[in-house]
Amino acid sequence: MKKYIILLSLVMGGTSLLLAQEERIKVVFDVTSDDTAVHGSTIRHVQYMSEEYPDSKFEVVMYSGAYDMVNKNKSTVADELEKLAKKDNVAFVVCKATIDRHNMTDSDLIPGVTTVPNGIYEIFRKQKEGWGYIKEGK
Numbered sequence: 001m002k003k004y005i006i007l008l009s010l011v012m013g014g015t016s017l018l019l020a021q022e023e024r025i026k027v028v029f030d031v032t033s034d035d036t037a038v039h040g041s042t043i044r045h046v047q048y049m050s051e052e053y054p055d056s057k058f059e060v061v062m063y064s065g066a067y068d069m070v071n072k073n074k075s076t077v078a079d080e081l082e083k084l085a086k087k088d089n090v091a092f093v094v095c096k097a098t099i100d101r102h103n104m105t106d107s108d109l110i111p112g113v114t115t116v117p118n119g120i121y122e123i124f125r126k127q128k129e130g131w132g133y134i135k136e137g138k
Contacts, residue, residue: 022055027058028123029045030123030134032065039075043084055089061126063094067098071110084112092110093116
């Protein structure tokens with residue numbers, strides 16, 4: 001009898017673990033830092049989450065000091081970001097007001113990065129739609 005209880009516990013525990021990984025989530029990542037270490041950790045977090053939860057959605061919103069993260073001539077994560085941006089469940093957006101303020105144009109952006117009129121409003125809108133929120137920083 002004891003063996004059956006242990007076996008049943010293992011089966012139930014394994015099933016709940018599988019179900020937890022199947023949960024669909026939506027997460028918006030907020031990046032404002034000019035620190036390249038923050039840019040790198042953001043890419044790692046999005047990479048891991050998009051692989052772990054392939055049926056989920058992830059959006060990285062960059063504004064303020066994070067404009068170099070998406071500048072194809074200055075970004076330290078350009079290759080990884082471009083690769084991730086090709087995934088169906090990952091989006092990278094940058095605040096149009098931020099890139100305008102720093103005299104950047106859409107042609108300066110890493111392929112796959114799009115603009116939104118206002119980064120803060122984009123995050124607010126996502127949260128209103130039920131997206132989870134992660135502030136990337138150190």
